[in-house]
Amino acid sequence: MRPWNFSAGPSALPLEVLRTAAEEMTDWRGSGMSVMEMSHRGKQFIQIHAEAEADLRELLAVPDDFAVLFMQGGGIGENAILPMNLIGRGGANKADYVLSGSWSNKSYKEGRRYGDAAVAASSGDAVSLDGVRQEAWTWFPDPAQWKVRADASYVHLCSNETIDGVEFVQWPDLAALGAPGVPLTVDASSHILSRPIDFSRAGLVFAGAQKNAGPAGVTLVFVRRDLIGHALPTCPSAFDYANVAGADSMFNTPPTYAIYVAGLVFKWLKKQGGVAAMERANIAKAQALYGYLDSTDFYSNRVHPSVRSRMNVPFFLADETLNAAFLQQAEAAGLLQLKGHKSVGGMRASIYNAMPLEGVNALIAFMQDFERRHG
Structure with a gap:
């Protein structure tokens, strides 16, 4: 009997997945190699990667106009990679952030390094809701009250605050908030694959896998293809979405073993x-x-x-x-x-x-x- 692991991440993996990974540790499907030893450009890993992406697309019903990227850096890395790719879109160098807890605050602070990042809304103060006092970071700002700039390059929110325990899934239509054409970007790290995603309401969704989709080391990025190709000149080439998408997530050596185990998790999810x-x-x-x-x-x-x-x-x-x-x-x-x-x-x-x-x-x-x- 294994103990019950309530870690926030890296988190527990399905026992079936761990057993399969153990069985295939030294010899993946008769290849004579561990996945750790494979070339990321070899036919064996190309198959692993292709199956993982196909299963992930099926599980989340990812539209064809979204690229699926397997990247490195985790959620904190994406806090920088995202503005480096999107804040310069259209030349305004503006981005709006919804603050709802620890992780969205980290995103906002990082975004300020790359342009004019502003707070569209915040739950950082105590309020009275339904006649009950709610302390800071225990509620979520009503989208009707968001102050979104019409010329912002994007609006960012964290849809599940891992530390504070706040989850927001009714993503708004930004056009109804007076910002048509402004894409919503979402950090969904700690609830990815736990519920459906409405990609029609978002331009980009990212998630570090180690919360709910696999081991630490790989970050899932779902980005609408028309948002690719706007990276700042200072963006490292390995973090430019255009390069990553153009090379099928293999512009540089990807986290091969983490992708493999995540792929096993995707297959397990399909079986459930x-x-x-x-x-x-x-x-x-x-x-x-x-x-x-x-x-x-x-x-x-x-x-x-x-x-x-x-x-x-x-x-x-x-x-x-x-x-x-x-x-x-x-x-x-x-x-x-x-x-x-x-x-x-x-x-x-x-x-x-x-x-x-x-x-x-x-x-x-x-x-x-x-x-x-x-x-």
Whole structure:
């Protein structure tokens, strides 16, 4: 029995995927080579890459007018790669950012290095919603209140704040906000493949794989083809979307093993019934955990119910002097990596696709028992 791993990333992978990778570690399908040893231009890896892209396109119903890129640098890297490719589009060198937590703030600060980055909206202040006080970063700004510049090169948001536990999926039509032609760019790192994506509302979506799609090392980028070819002169050639797309993600040596394992995850997802089936499972897991948190005063989740993340569930003990005991006893019970991010404290359970309902129920049972013993 393996322990239940609630890490926010790098996160748990499906056991079936790990077993397949182990079986093929020294000899991939009779090639005599590990995937780690293959040339990225050889026929074996070309096949691995092609299957991974095809399965990913099928899982997310990616339109043909979007390129799918396998890049390096993770989400933090894309915070720079994105403006280097898009902020100069049209010559305005302007970009608008929606701030909803830790990761969108990082994106904004990075964007300011490359042009006129402005805040379109922010949840960085406490507000009253439905008569209840919501602290900063526990709610999401209403798109009707966004201040989007009509000549902005793009508008950026983080659709799931891994640290703060805020998820926003009703992506707006920017034309309705008075900004027709301004593309929406989305950091979907920590909920990619957990629910469908409406690509008609976005021009670019990126996601570090290590949250929900594979191991650390590869970043998935879905970019509308008409947005390719606008890189700043200072953009490194290996990060220019035009070069990466033109070379089928092989302008430089890609993270071959990470792409291979991500491809195994994609095949596993298809066997589970695809993204729609995973969404149903994720709804059930989130409802179970939030339902328990709402039933007790011993623990609390501070995010507004309308934007609670299905993937990352931060929670706090009413008596925080019990934090150390909670974590020690949870680990002894086989419940790992529940400590909240150092910037916010408390606890956090990341319940990505690879975490089954059984694991969430094990966490709830432990929390109930801990409450009985310490409440």
